[in-house]
Amino acid sequence: MAMKMIRDVIRDTIDEEMARDDSVIMLGEDIVGGMGSPGGPEAIGGIWGTSGGLWAKYGSDRVIDTPISESAIIGAAAGASLTGKRAIAEIMFADFIGVCMDQIWNQVAKFRYMFGGKSKCPIVIRMPYGGGYNAAPQHSQSIHAMVTAMPGLKVVMPSTAADTKGLLAQAIREDDPVIFLEHKALYGVKGEVPDGDYLIPFGHARQVTQGDDITVLATGMMVGFAENAAAQLAQDGIGCDLIDLRTTSPLDEEAILDSVERTGRLLIVDELPPRCSFATDLSALVANKAFSSLRAPIEMVTGPHSPVPFARELESAYLPSPEKIVAAAVKAMSYRRG
Amino acid sequence: MQLSREALLQAYRQMKTIRVFEDRLHDEIALGEIAGFTHLYAGQEACAVGVCERLDAQDFIISTHRGHGHCIAKGCDVVGMMKEIYGSSEGLCKGKSGSMHIADVTKGMLGANGIVGAGAPIAVGAGITAKGTGNVSIAFSGDGACNQGTTFEAMNMAVVLKLPVIFVFENNHYSEHTGESYAVGAESMTTRAAAFGMKAIKADGIDFFSVYEAMRELIAYCKAGNGPASIELDCERFFGHFEGDPQRYRGKGELDRLREERDCLKLFRTKVTEAKLLEGAALDALDAEVTALIDRAVAESKAAARPTADHVLEDVYISY
Numbered sequence: 001m002a003m004k005m006i007r008d009v010i011r012d013t014i015d016e017e018m019a020r021d022d023s024v025i026m027l028g029e030d031i032v033g034g035m036g037s038p039g040g041p042e043a044i045g046g047i048w049g050t051s052g053g054l055w056a057k058y059g060s061d062r063v064i065d066t067p068i069s070e071s072a073i074i075g076a077a078a079g080a081s082l083t084g085k086r087a088i089a090e091i092m093f094a095d096f097i098g099v100c101m102d103q104i105w106n107q108v109a110k111f112r113y114m115f116g117g118k119s120k121c122p123i124v125i126r127m128p129y130g131g132g133y134n135a136a137p138q139h140s141q142s143i144h145a146m147v148t149a150m151p152g153l154k155v156v157m158p159s160t161a162a163d164t165k166g167l168l169a170q171a172i173r174e175d176d177p178v179i180f181l182e183h184k185a186l187y188g189v190k191g192e193v194p195d196g197d198y199l200i201p202f203g204h205a206r207q208v209t210q211g212d213d214i215t216v217l218a219t220g221m222m223v224g225f226a227e228n229a230a231a232q233l234a235q236d237g238i239g240c241d242l243i244d245l246r247t248t249s250p251l252d253e254e255a256i257l258d259s260v261e262r263t264g265r266l267l268i269v270d271e272l273p274p275r276c277s278f279a280t281d282l283s284a285l286v287a288n289k290a291f292s293s294l295r296a297p298i299e300m301v302t303g304p305h306s307p308v309p310f311a312r313e314l315e316s317a318y319l320p321s322p323e324k325i326v327a328a329a330v331k332a333m334s335y336r337r338g
Numbered sequence: 339m340q341l342s343r344e345a346l347l348q349a350y351r352q353m354k355t356i357r358v359f360e361d362r363l364h365d366e367i368a369l370g371e372i373a374g375f376t377h378l379y380a381g382q383e384a385c386a387v388g389v390c391e392r393l394d395a396q397d398f399i400i401s402t403h404r405g406h407g408h409c410i411a412k413g414c415d416v417v418g419m420m421k422e423i424y425g426s427s428e429g430l431c432k433g434k435s436g437s438m439h440i441a442d443v444t445k446g447m448l449g450a451n452g453i454v455g456a457g458a459p460i461a462v463g464a465g466i467t468a469k470g471t472g473n474v475s476i477a478f479s480g481d482g483a484c485n486q487g488t489t490f491e492a493m494n495m496a497v498v499l500k501l502p503v504i505f506v507f508e509n510n511h512y513s514e515h516t517g518e519s520y521a522v523g524a525e526s527m528t529t530r531a532a533a534f535g536m537k538a539i540k541a542d543g544i545d546f547f548s549v550y551e552a553m554r555e556l557i558a559y560c561k562a563g564n565g566p567a568s569i570e571l572d573c574e575r576f577f578g579h580f581e582g583d584p585q586r587y588r589g590k591g592e593l594d595r596l597r598e599e600r601d602c603l604k605l606f607r608t609k610v611t612e613a614k615l616l617e618g619a620a621l622d623a624l625d626a627e628v629t630a631l632i633d634r635a636v637a638e639s640k641a642a643a644r645p646t647a648d649h650v651l652e653d654v655y656i657s658y
């Protein structure tokens with residue numbers, strides 16, 4: 001096992017998969033970084049530090065630096081994937097999905113179904129998402145509810161270095177389109193990573209902490225916040241059954257329902273606003289399939305119904321926090337039927 | 339150069355305000371005073387001011403992620419802008435927008451924009467409003483943005499609808515770290531714009547007079563009902579793509595050379611003093627005036643009210 005930062009895990013995993021399978025290609029803006037500039041190619045090596053060195057190793061036919069043209073990036077990845085390549089496309093910020101939504105929603109997500117199951121579309125669309133950088137309304141959003149709602153897409157949201165490796169390698173080997181969401185605030189986080197071939201099949205949640213009092217569901221950066229809250233709650237004798245869902249589609253319903261049946265309480269933590277959201281979807285699942293085990297109303301700690309604001313004070317008021325998670329768990333624990 | 343003394347002083351004041359604003363931001367950001375992403379405009383002042391000095395209050399502009407210069411040139415309140423960048427609730431957009439989204443619709447400034455290529459279609463809409471009124475709508479874009487489908491669609495629609503829209507391409511030769519020579523497949527932005535069927539010209543973007551003169555021609559052309567036009571401005575940016583960018587894509591000594599040889603403010607000063615249109619002392623006096631304004635903007639921003647949690651849901655049309 002090696003200790004690695006998540007950004008390095010991403011680069012190394014892509015490297016391993018490109019070495020293993022020469023049909024794997026990647027495309028995106030500035031993923032080489034410096035093309036056509038005096039500093040030369042790889043002067044930057046990817047603005048997120050997730051693709052440095054790959055161009056030097058695999059060349060321009062496999063590591064394709066593109067103009068600022070998101071629709072063409074996704075469309076090209078789709079066309080290449082339909083015709084024998086495995087394409088990894090990087091959209092620099094998840095917010096820019098707006099620019100290439102048709103290619104994702106009406107094209108990529110629908111090929112398999114529309115073509116009667118006769119096509120493969122092995123494409124991974126990597127998108128950094130999420131808040132915490134005061135990057136203002138158009139560079140801080142989470143988009144997982146939207147893409148999870150689209151039939152035909154698989155959606156991955158890793159929270160640890162090891163999961164990033166296993167899930168990304170799996171994503172690249174999938175024959176269906178995968179939206180791979182990387183939380184910007186996690187790139188610099190370090191963790192142990194298994195050596196060699198390491199795959200995590202989709203649809204299996206990870207148990208983070210075990211407890212009998214309340215089930216806590218989270219993904220991405222929210223897992224760390226919830227872990228922090230769980231440690232505080234443990235001191236007050238409240239045991240959290242914290243589950244990192246890892247993939248929102250497919251969803252590990254069994255892990256969620258088993259846990260809620262045991263704890264009788266549910267707390268969902270998510271960065272997105274509360275309406276028609278990932279949190280409401282999970283709530284509906286539990287209300288529908290585990291209603292009789294619930295001993296308190298389902299609690300949700302989410303962003304408010306607003307864009308993600310810029311100012312430090314506003315963004316921290318917007319984002320879930322360990323304190324808000326603790327308060328919501330305490331509320332659920334102190335609920336008494338009237 | 340048929341500009342009045344007053345007009346020359348005003349042009350210089352605007353360019354200098356942008357420069358001092360940006361230089362000061364560069365320092366403040368290094369001190370950790372300012373959060374988020376900031377893209378500085380320094381080096382490109384002659385573009386914003388050359389264009390906007392031709393406009394009046396009823397004309398529209400839409401900007402980019404590198405928007406401070408356009409905002410200042412269109413007459414946005416400099417103190418309000420600085421407060422916004424500091425994230426104060428007294429800022430032009432109440433601390434919600436930061437550097438990347440500053441707008442003041444009352445000044446015809448329809449927003450900086452965090453989405454590359456998003457501005458041009460919106461400028462087409464403003465062109466619909468402007469059509470027949472004698473006003474124009476300006477879409478500022480970079481050499482990177484000219485590769486977005488949105489920009490292509492906007493140019494075509496403006497031609498089809500014969501709108502008074504001017505597409506201003508500020509070609510600073512980089513989109514983030516990628517060179518224009520790699521990313522723009524056409525011979526130039528000008529030939530590309532011309533292919534859409536509009537009048538398309540080039541000007542020297544570090545020479546205020548070149549931009550200003552070219553804009554006279556284009557605005558007259560649009561106002562005569564000929565439809566849209568485009569102008570490509572050859573210019574330079576003096577800082578990184580964003581603050582904190584190590585700029586490894588630059589050539590050796592490139593920035594020093596640009597600051598020495600391609601500084602629009604130096605060029606302006608040399609031109610007007612050599613032609614005896616303005617004396618150095620008058621320009622120095624303006625420098626002092628502008629520096630005092632920016633000092634005040636920074637001081638007031640540091641002292642300004644901070645937003646609180648209950649501001650988050652303000653200005654969402656409905657909250658839950």
Ligand SMILES: Cc1ncc(C[n+]2csc(CCOP(=O)(O)OP(=O)(O)O)c2C)c(N)n1
Binds near residue numbers: 029092096453483484
């Ligand atoms: C749709 C979209 N894609 C990518 C980005 C990231 N990005 C921000 S600025 C920029 C470069 C823009 O280059 P250019 O249009 O030449 O403007 P300049 O930065 O040179 O002023 C990129 C790629 C973005 N903000 N929006």
